[in-house]
Amino acid sequence: MTPPALLLVGHGTRDEAGARAFRDFVAQLGAAHPELPVGGGFIELSPPPLADTVAAMAGAGARTFAAVPLMLVSAGHAKGDIPAALAREKQRHPGTSFAYGRPLGPHPGLLAVLERRVDEALAGADRAGATVLLVGRGSTDPDANAEVAKAARLLWEGRGYAGVETAFVSLAEPSVPAGLDRCLRLGARTVVVLPYFLFSGVLPDRVREQAAVWAAGLGAGVDVRCADVIGPEPELARLVMERYREAVAGDVRMNCDACVYRVAMPGFEDRVGLPQQPHHHPDDPSHTHGGHTHGGQGHTHAHSH
Template identity: 80%
Template sequence: MTTPPALLIAGHGTRDEAGAEAFRAFVRELGRRHPELPVAGGFIELSPPPLGEAVAELVERGVRRFAAVPLMLVSAGHAKGDIPAALSRERERHPGISYTYGRPLGPHPALLRVLERRLAEAVDPAWDPSEVTVLLVGRGSTDPDANAEVFKAARLLWEGRGYAAVETAFVSLAKPDVPGGLDRCARLGARRVVVLPYFLFTGILPDRVRHQ
């Protein structure tokens, strides 16, 4: 019988301790639900533990091969370059280990269902969905492919759900920003707008959405 590989969760990192702890709690819960599976998690920057420390933890537990998964919504710079480079360094530091590298999470049907639940919490049941425009706000990136994935998520969220439209905005590094996105909604004739952050955890950027 083939033994499944261990699991390494790679996070972005944040200066917001609540967001970092939410990631660490997610990793702990994943390990609790799957006691047969060695699970560790680390960050690429800003927050402890660093990714290298998480790899070392798995190695100390006797792990020789693992699946590394970026806990990110889009294929931005970290998922494309920084995490693979860090994993390559760890392979040199720990001879004999091997790994496979997974894709970022979105847009996935399970994430769309989460977005649906968040919308249901924000929309008054008395509102006519055909009069509601959703503004999906992503992180924003200098990588156009990453921004395009947010637009794809917006399109998939709109399909078959009866909303007037699902528009897209970004909190940094890409246009439109949140004020620009709201202005576009108004110019398109939106009567009610729900701003829906597209983030996995709390932190500085989700807070910035509210400020904008």
């Protein structure tokens, strides 16, 4: 019996190198697991669109899918857009079913990769004299931003850095320059700017550009070094398979304690109980959006509040 297909879902990027890195990772994962169908698609910006990938896999005989969002935090795309897209694909392909896995999160395997990236940037310099600035994408969802702060704290624990601070490249504060200002005020003389991204793209490039501008101006006397993104490391492949097995087994442990659609968070009280309205993606011909549940686990954001 053929196991459920592994469907990797990416956000998409206007950077062709970043999109190619995603596609290459999907291909590598498929080659490493010939026992199951593996495919990947984007919800916007990059080919292949998720709809095309599902159509191809369904055409090849796949009927059950375990979808894993290739995303580090659970923000709007993971909470709204992807579940809505999967619901549309189920309607388009009668007889198919989709289990939805959880985002990657600050898993110990990925923290180990981040630690390597910092060491690469330090090039033998002492960790004790280095402050790390972990830079996330940034979101209007406070829960997603808090996950970046959690990753920063976990990265700090036990690794001997002078400190680990957080910043965001879009939609949230502190910005990259503001984060570097804070590092300077805390007495940092060496700062490793660490992009919290899986693959290269427009936003990781922006992180490096903003760090370089700051270093050339306000950062006189501070040794600012930029680390690489996580990349297609073995730890990432193992984590994706872990999330796949969770989804297949129905063991998707979503953390809803700080979800703005369930809990009245300060400044976001108006979101409690709101129906999800994922924005239309130009790569998908459907305009139908609705509420969603997390992986069939009874966490409905839309109409049950």
